[in-house]
Amino acid sequence: MNNHVRRLHRGSRAAVGLAALMAASVLAGCTTSSSPDTSSDVESFDWKNYEGEELNLLMSEHPVSAAIKENLPDFEEKTGISVNLETLSESDYMVKILTELQSGSGNYDAFMTSQPMNYQYAAAGWIEDLQPWVDDAKQTAPDYDFDDFFPALIEAQRWDTTDFGGAGEGGLWAIPANEEGYALFYRKDILEANSVEVPQTIDELIAAAKKLDGTEFEGKTINGFVSRGDKTFPTLNPFSTFAGAYGVKDITDGKATVNSPEGVEAVSKWVELMQTGPQAASTYTWYEAQQDFLAGTSAFYIDADHMAPDFEKEGSAIAGKVGYALPPEGPEGRSSSLWVWSLGMNAASEHKGAAWQFIQWATSKELLTTAISNGNMNPTRVSVADSPEMAAATEGWGDYNTVWKEILADHASWPYAPSSTWTEVGDIWATAIQSAILEQASVEEALDDAAAKIDAAIE
Structure with a gap:
């Protein structure tokens, strides 16, 4: 970037x-x-x-x-x-x-x-x-x-x-x-070498990432996917592609709804995908995730679309090798924060x-x-x-x-409930997602805990 x-x-x-x-x-x-x-x-x-x-x-x-x-x-x-x-x-x-x-x-x-x-x-x-x-x-x-x-x-x-x-x-x-906005980046050469089509849906993306995870390409062991996993609200930006695709809302009628059935499903899918990534991805900010992708060790990456100049600049190891796709589709269609x-x-x-x-x-x-x-x-x-x-x-x-x-x-849209406490709400939600990725709690437990903390924060 x-x-x-x-x-x-x-x-x-x-x-x-x-x-x-x-x-x-x-x-x-x-x-x-x-x-x-x-x-x-x-x-x-x-x-x-x-x-x-x-x-x-x-x-x-x-x-x-x-x-x-x-x-x-x-x-x-x-x-x-x-x-x-x-x-x-x-x-x-x-x-x-x-x-x-x-x-x-x-x-x-x-x-x-x-x-x-x-x-x-x-x-x-x-x-x-x-x-x-x-x-x-x-x-x-x-x-x-x-x-x-x-x-x-x-x-x-x-x-x-x-x-x-x-x-x-x-x-x-x-x-x-x-x-x-937030796009799906993919390595064209890695997909072609493994006869993998560009995924259009969340389930197709998870399946493709699992297939490519651990494969060897040009002397490197490839991770299926990489993105942010840090426990602060900016992590919600790439995750928004899943949250929106499942129709998740952070707050509805003044109460936290991150633990709704659709909220649990979206996080469960995100966790499944993140588990095809680097071991340290649960702590990644955008910077570490992008550096991993620039190093050529991940097949897929979801993040800010205008990271492209760094991918394509002269001297980049992945210049000309990156494909750009819409965020994957879920039950409610495609979605992106901005x-x-x-x-x-x-x-x-x-x-x-x-x-x-x-x-x-x-x-x-x-x-x-x-x-x-x-x-x-x-x-x-x-x-x-x-x-x-x-x-x-x-x-x-x-x-x-x-x-x-x-x-x-x-x-693209701003998918979060507007309030002066938004950053605190986002931090709580991101922390719950990280906890689920690290298997410190089940998705349901992590989101129930987050919902209680969000309700306390916005009272």
């Missing part, structure tokens, strides 16, 4: 350590503000409407911010708005943006955010609902083309602030700038019109196309995903460009 994906997942891990602080912050915060007022003395849209204003931005170090930083002079010339951009390592960024928003100071006008962050910020009234800005023809460029964003990514930015419900509804808390880096506006900003112009520019077709060269994959707009620039960047990667777009268009 390239550096921006490493930072993304490290940020997800960093959020675990902040869970208690974030939850307390939300409880201390106010309720969601009323619909924002986008009115001003501007008569029609013009990129010079806020000429002379100054914006302060806070972002994580990431290809999103790298592309913005490189092209900021163009924005400043286009608008006459001066911009101060501060970027931090992701762990430092997570702490600082939370502290700044909690203070209500409005020091930073716009910032990077993601779904779990949106839930915390929206519940506390710290983040601006952007839908009124999108809808205001005086504030939004006529060629912005909001409908060009992948629908699943826009849906992931919406929440009506109902605890454990309302996802995909209500306010639009950010505009997507980067995404990842993680989305987006741009949001501080509800306390005194420069909201200028901030909205910045967000428009930074998520425009033009800048997102330019951002491909900065490693910002995958694009969040349909037109950019289908562009010649994206095709050129992924040339020779087999079905990658088709698969990631189909995952996003047809199978």
